[in-house]
Amino acid sequence: MSKQELPVVDLNAVACCSPIAVRPMDPEQAAVVAPLFKALGDPVRLRLMSMIASVPEMCVCDLTPAFDLSGPTISHHLKVLREAGLVDSERRGTWVWYRVKPEAFRQLGALLDISAAPAAAA
Amino acid sequence: MSKQELPVVDLNAVACCSPIAVRPMDPEQAAVVAPLFKALGDPVRLRLMSMIASVPEMCVCDLTPAFDLSGPTISHHLKVLREAGLVDSERRGTWVWYRVKPEAFRQLGALLDISAAPAAAA
DNA sequence: CCCTTGCCTAGATGTTCTTCGAAGCAAGAC
DNA sequence: GTCTTGCTTCGAAGAACATCTAGGCAAGGG
16 A cells, blocks of 8 residues: 555535436546445445444444454555445444445446446346 | 456356346455446446447457457456456457357446435436 | 554555557458 | 458466464453
8 A cells, every 4th residue: 555545535515316227437437436335346345334334333343353354454455445436434433333234335346237227238 | 358357247146136226245246246336447448348338249350440450459358357257259260250148248237227226316 | 651452654565457559350442 | 262350368477365473452350
């Protein structure tokens, strides 16, 4: 990771949600959305994401033991998800709790909606 | 790409489609699906995908000029999408035509469906 | 106050990705 | 048969990524 600044995506800035099966994306929108998919493009992060998404919120102390990876590595993956704008974290006392950001989730789902794409469904 | 064997995903083998906001993914399913997201995690590939998805099929000769990249580079990105199982190609005479594989598309959309996730929607 | 626990950050290392130029192969034109 | 066009594959260079160990800060218990 070293000196690499993930942009901390502002999801409100995204030209929201026209399914990609309906209209080609502008380069700008693609540049904004691609990092979201990239963040989900790792098995560990995908599992972390689904673990967090399947409950209202999740403690890191419950996430870490689910993997054969070190604490720092899990922390790193969580940081990637956080900086992609897919999750939010909050420290309460000793523990840190993670929660999904539903608007990011919704946007990705909308982009992949195929129901409105008669052409590609051929 | 050198000596790296992308597995050419068999989408029928995937434990299909329970939204990740409902139930945590098994490690096996995550390992199968993550490469799909990874393939979409590049702005060029995302645009290629949306260009192909927005019409019944698309000629490479129409895809390449939309980018400031060389022919071989576009060909490489198309290969990544193809080996991820997201698109199919077919040579007809002089030109090669690309088409989306709707089942892969549908699966990703289903995984990101948030409508069935009251918990995470809080 | 000191120690323990929980999590994050920094630095280092090996692997993977992106991109290009060069070359190969397939289909059609002359 | 030979040439041109379109797309892919090969090989290499540079950047980015995943993972680990080591160290640091915050919160709580004795």
